[in-house]
Every structure is written in C-alpha cells, then in structure tokens.
Amino acid sequence: EVQLVESGGGLVQPGGSLRLSCAASGFTGFPFSRYAMHWVRQAPGRGLEYVSGISTSGDNKYYGDSVKGTVTISRDNSRNTLYLQMGSLRPDDTAVYYCVRQGFCANTNCYKSREFDYWGQGTLVTVPS
Amino acid sequence: QSVLTQPPSVSEAPRQRVTISCSGSSSNIGSYAVNWYQQLPGKPPKLLIYYNDLLPSGVSDRFSGSKSGSSASLAISGLRSEDEADYYCAAWDDRLNAWVFGGGTKLTVL
Numbered sequence: 001e002v003q004l005v006e007s008g009g010g011l012v013q014p015g016g017s018l019r020l021s022c023a024a025s026g027f028t029g030f031p032f033s034r035y036a037m038h039w040v041r042q043a044p045g046r047g048l049e050y051v052s053g054i055s056t057s058g059d060n061k062y063y064g065d066s067v068k069g070t071v072t073i074s075r076d077n078s079r080n081t082l083y084l085q086m087g088s089l090r091p092d093d094t095a096v097y098y099c100v101r102q103g104f105c106a107n108t109n110c111y112k113s114r115e116f117d118y119w120g121q122g123t124l125v126t127v128p129s
Numbered sequence: 130q131s132v133l134t135q136p137p138s139v140s141e142a143p144r145q146r147v148t149i150s151c152s153g154s155s156s157n158i159g160s161y162a163v164n165w166y167q168q169l170p171g172k173p174p175k176l177l178i179y180y181n182d183l184l185p186s187g188v189s190d191r192f193s194g195s196k197s198g199s200s201a202s203l204a205i206s207g208l209r210s211e212d213e214a215d216y217y218c219a220a221w222d223d224r225l226n227a228w229v230f231g232g233g234t235k236l237t238v239l
Contacts (some may be wrong), residue, residue, distance in 0.1 A: 003231070033226055036227070047166075048174065048219075049230065050228040053227070065225060112221035113221065116164065117176050117179075120173065
C-alpha cells in the first residue's frame with residue numbers, strides 16, 4: 001500500500017524557517033524515483049492551494065505564485081524522501097501541508113495532465129500573527 | 130480568488146442528482162485534462178475523477194465527469210449522505226506554469 005508520511009510541521013515564529021519531509025513507501029511496479037511529487041496546502045477552513053512540484057530526477061521544479069521565492073522543493077531518491085524548505089514564514093502560510101504523488105508518466109508530455117493519485121495525511125504548520 | 134471557478138456550495142435531496150461546475154480558461158482547462166478530488170470532513174483529499182471522465186478503481190459509478198471547452202463538470206447521481214464532502218477540480222495552467230485548483234464546492238445532502 002502506498003504511504004506518504006509527512007513530518008517537520010509545527011509552530012514557527014514569523015520570519016522563521018522550516019523543512020518538511022515526506023517519507024514514501026509501498027510503491028509497487030515503479031520506484032519512488034519514477035514519480036513526480038508535489039506539495040499542496042490547505043489553510044484552516046479554506047480550499048486546496050498548490051505549493052510546489054518536482055520531476056522524477058529533480059531537474060524540473062514548479063512553484064505556486066504565493067510561495068515563489070520563499071520555498072524550495074527537493075527530493076532524495078536514494079532515501080525515497082521529498083522535502084520542502086520553507087523560509088520567511090508568514091501567518092498566511094499557516095496550513096496543513098500535504099505530500100502528493102502524481103500518477104506514473106511514461107514521458108514528459110503527461111506531467112501536465114496526470115492526476116494526483118495518492119495524498120499523505122498532512123503536517124500542520126502554524127505561524128502565529 | 131481561485132483560477133478555476135466553482136460554486137461555493139450545492140445541495141440536493143437523497144437519491145437525486147447534482148452537478149458541480151468548474152470554469153477555467155484556455156491556459157488551463159481549455160488545454161489540459163481536469164481531475165476531481167473529494168475531501169471528506171477531517172480527511173485528506175482523495176482522487177475521484179481523472180483525465181476529465183475516468184474513474185479510479187474503487188470509485189462508485191454514481192460519479193461522472195465531463196469537459197467541454199474551458200469548463201468541466203462533476204455529476205453525482207443517487208445522492209447519499211456519505212457523499213457530503215468538499216469537491217475540488219484541478220488542472221495544469223500554462224500561464225502560471227503550475228497546477229491550479231478550484232475554490233472547492235461543499236456538497237450538502239438534504
């Protein structure tokens with residue numbers, strides 16, 4: 001069974017930094033290194049917001065408008081782990097951060113259509129005002 | 130304001146049918162597939178519909194999706210109380226070079 005377990009969330013003061021991790025396991029057929037991965041967040045009582053995504057090799061990275069310049073996504077395929085380095089944190093960064101797997105893509109063309117097929121339980125980041 | 134526009138809420142009686150719209154533009158839905166996610170209260174989102182109208186294994190065929198031009202729709206027939214949830218559409222956006230979500234629609238089964 002696919003498992004995505006986020007960690008690293010917590011209470012951080014405005015202007016502070018945090019690194020989130022996502023440990024992936026249970027991938028069958030193809031290993032972690034063959035899947036694009038993403039972070040999606042959800043502020044309390046609000047909708048889903050795309051944060052960031054990374055290609056299989058880590059060569060291509062994508063960022064949502066609201067976090068550009070303040071977060072960096074990375075991955076360690078040898079450890080089956082996805083990361084999100086967050087800096088200059090503000091109260092409106094308060095949210096549950098979900099680690100998300102994108103469905104398998106055999107070529108680069110499908111990355112812009114392939115669904116997010118597995119979601120972790122999320123880790124809460126709180127930045128007080 | 131979300132790039133993809135959904136109604137904030139819809140409601141319908143049990144056993145009836147409801148549709149949820151998702152409106153975008155040529156840079157997102159008009160060019161790429163739409164995926165739908167269901168989020169039950171207190172749970173992470175779950176994939177509901179992919180590539181506009183395909184059902185993942187295990188998802189009831191009471192759910193269906195469609196796309197026309199720059200808009201998409203999710204339909205749920207034979208409504209049950211357990212369908213009460215938030216529903217989100219999503220698509221890639223070429224102008225933003227990122228995935229975008231709709232604002233979400235809260236479904237209430239009366």
